[in-house]
């Protein structure tokens with residue numbers, strides 16, 4: 001039975017009942033509150049010393065200093081030993097008693113806020129002007145620019161370089177002119193949308209490689225999505241036309257095998273050689289080639305560009321950075337993640353790592369995020385001056401000076417009416433409209449086409465469309481055959497649509513970066529642009545906070561008179577009925593098609609089964 005006896009620990013103060021204990025706790029709590037209040041009052045009073053008190057303190061200080069001086073002099077005369085003078089000096093420096101912390105005493109002082117300290121290269125960027133109106137860098141007068149590039153630029157109608165190009169291109173070129181053991185400084189560029197960042201890396205890369213005749217991949221440009229890769233590859237091909245440099249585009253839109261045949265070749269004498277000099281790719285496809293293409297080598301890579309670097313940083317696809325760094329591994333060091341220490345052994349014993357160039361309109365200036373790129377003594381070119389007074393400055397982005405931004409509020413039912421009012425009644429042309437879902441984009445397209453009744457040409461621009469259809473839609477938009485493009489954020493970044501005058505956010509953007517990239521589809525390359533965000537009343541505060549977080553001033557509001565809604569109400573209800581019918585029919589035909597497809601599979605399978613049994 002002893003086995004089942006449990007000896008419990010009993011508190012020595014078991015007699016104190018719980019009510020008593022609680023009241024004691026309450027008492028203690030009250031006492032602490034009182035102490036805190038007293039400490040607060042004392043602290044306040046100590047700040048209000050009267051003038052008289054300050055006078056007496058100063059007088060006391062003076063007499064104290066005179067005493068010490070006299071003692072010093074007398075000791076000097078008497079030839080007092082050095083040690084003794086030292087001890088006196090220590091006494092001189094001794095703090096008054098009240099400066100020591102007394103243990104066990106509660107002090108309720110507000111802690112001083114720790115100031116954010118940025119690394120020097122982030123807090124002292126090269127400031128890039130955003131003024132695209134008064135250009136001061138004529139292409140034909142730049143001695144440092146290769147004559148072939150000059151002639152291509154002029155034939156493309158580029159007579160002056162934009163400020164970001166004027167500053168970044170010579171800097172990159174200079175880095176590659178340094179004598180052998182010196183490694184180039186890596187470069188980060190954070191400049192507004194449409195400010196010409198693409199040419200800022202295309203031109204120097206071509207100029208650096210123009211006389212390099214080796215059969216290996218020399219430059220790699222990584223982009224987050226196919227559309228951007230296609231766009232950048234087009235620019236490279238255009239500017240490489242008069243050179244012997246070859247450019248390859250590697251994205252998921254072409255079969256892998258086809259790309260493999262295009263980029264590598266096996267030779268009896270030299271083994272695998274590269275057929276191209278510059279590769280423009282998406283991160284996902286790059287990993288596929290690293291893993292599956294025999295002879296694909298980036299070991300001699302000279303330049304690595306990461307465009308829309310913050311987007312790539314946020315969504316590291318297929319762990320591409322890890323695979324790339326493993327592939328290029330320099331003896332013991334990785335190209336990123338760890339910066340090789342700068343000593344003579346490293347510099348002379350190893351080949352320089354690829355020169356890294358990072359670009360974005362919303363490049364994070366967060367040192368922790370930038371750390372993962374393992375940049376070598378980087379230099380930042382930024383359009384946003386660093387303001388040390390403003391702690392939110394670390395997230396500041398700039399938009400083009402030619403861009404006008406506004407917002408408008410309405411109820412959910414009135415959103416299509418406002419859009420129609422802008423497009424038809426105000427006759428806004430060349431409009432790009434963003435929604436938060438592909439389904440909304442489709443419905444809106446159908447509605448506006450029905451409602452416009454021929455006066456409006458609206459098309460969908462979604463990532464679901466195949467490449468040629470999308471290019472066709474964009475071409476029609478440029479040629480004014482389509483007035484309005486409706487899409488989602490999949491196409492918000494980097495896409496360079498010529499002559500887009502208005503950007504309407506039908507649904508508000510989810511974060512500040514999306515907002516900056518959306519509105520950045522207009523007001524590009526020094527042209528005027530307007531961006532309007534439609535908000536429901538309950539979305540106002542969130543949107544204002546979002547704008548503030550980007551370090552932007554408050555946006556003006558467009559007022560819409562209620563009569564406008566009343567006038568449009570009848571035609572809207574008529575159009576919405578027809579839209580519902582059309583979407584219902586579309587869905588039905590989709591269901592019908594999928595049923596037929598399934599039936600087709602089934603009957604084929606049955607036929608195979610029947611043939612199989614017949615042959616047995």
Ligand SMILES: Nc1ncnc2c1ncn2[C@@H]1O[C@H](COP(=O)(O)OP(=O)(O)OP(=O)(O)O)[C@@H](O)[C@H]1O
Pocket residue numbers: 157158159160161162165191192193194195196197198199360361493494495496520524525
């Ligand atoms: N020096 C120049 N003179 C005239 N037009 C230029 C010049 N440089 C670039 N452009 C044009 O400006 C437009 C925007 O350039 P680009 O696409 O490089 O901008 P970006 O800064 O990369 O924008 P985003 O951040 O949106 O990607 C392009 O149509 C390009 O052809």
